[in-house]
Amino acid sequence: MALPLSYCLRNLATRKLTTFLTAGAMALVVFVFAAVLMLDAGLRQTLVDTGSEDNVIAIRKGSGTEMQSGIDRASAAIMESQPQVALGPDGKLVSSKETVVLITLPKRQSGSVHPANVTVRGIGGMGLALRPQVKLAQGRMFRSGSYEVVAGSSLGTRFQGAGLGETLRFGNREWTVVGVLDAGKTGFDSEIWGDSDQLMPAFRRPVFSSVTLRLADREGFDTLKRVLESDPRLTIEVKRERQYYADQSELMANFIRILGLTLSIIFSIGAVIGAMITMYASVASRTGEIGTLRALGFRRRSVLGAFLVESLMLALIGGLVGLILASLMQLVTISTMNFQSFAELAFSFQLTPRIVFQTLLFALAMGFIGGFLPAARAARMNIVTALRAA
Secondary structure: OOOOHHHHHHHHHHOHHHHHHHHHHHHHHHHHHHHHHHHHHHHHHHHHOOOOOOEEEEEEOOOOOHHHOOEOHHHHHHHHOOOOEOEOOOOOEOEEEEEEEEEEEEEOOOEEEEEEEEEEEEEOOOOOOOOOOOEEEEEOOOOOOOOEEEEEOOOOOOEOOOOOOOEEEEOOEEEEEEEEEEOOOOHHHHEEEEEHHHHHHHOOOOOEOEEEEEEOOHHHHHHHHHHHHHOOOOOEEEEEHHHHHHHHHHHHHHHHHHHHHHHHHHHHHHHHHHHHHHHHHHHHHOHHHHHHHHHOOOOHHHHHHHHHHHHHHHHHHHHHHHHHHHHHHHHOEEEEEOOOOOOEEEEEOOOOHHHHHHHHHHHHHHHHHHHHHHHHHHHHOOHHHHHHOO
């Protein structure tokens, strides 16, 4: 015969203060755990969504990032001449030979004392067409052959000179911000775009950083990769654009996940001990009650199950509260340096169904570990000894 669930609920309601304190401690641990997973998911989502499955990016073999890469004009022409490259409605190749460099800009709130790295991307005529997720939110696109740039939407409020109509100085030239890009909260929101033919001489770059191509057919990627990487005239590495940006998030995402989960485990030990103390105190204060239950015919496993359910319910309450608090972090956008590219990147916390499941499972695991030993002690109590203590 099993004890009803209402019995466990009434016991939690009777001990309001201890229930509140224990559930609160678990909620804080769950909040940290969920926030770390959300931060990791937000970073990966921001960078992965930057790329497209229809696009291919080529960089110099072994370079790892566009900043370290170099591709000469002859090599770029060979890549663009492949039959797997798509043609636009006007018959032009859908490709962009790009130059990517880092500049330092002072932040608005901290002035020039704390500058940060910002990515400047020089694109070709098809650069915007290759990224349909990028739209002009304000102003207009830069004119080819001019000292004009457009800035990502997350830069204008954070960096001096990056707002619409303002002027930036880099590469020994003055650049006017004529437009603001809305890239749908992807990595392009943290970049400045300009004409590649103007940016290359400004930074004394004789070669391109990368070449981005649109595939005529997604299934043609393997063929294009094999042909280009086996060509003795080329020393390049070819990746789907989406995979390239996913790789860019790997180092930082791993760091966030390892550090955050380590802290979560340390904090969870304290929460488990707190739950264990609470349940042991509950067992000690209800010795006579436990003896009565056993005398009424309830088996040891029923008593064990009842106390274990109480602990799990305590953990579930804490888990739900912590998850609700963590969900509010989706309203926050943070900015930090991407360890892979050394450039400033803005991204948001991202709550997914998988994170909800993992977080609640983590909370229940804390409740189970913290409640099992006290529940086992209650189940092992001798009936006569327990009744005498009443």
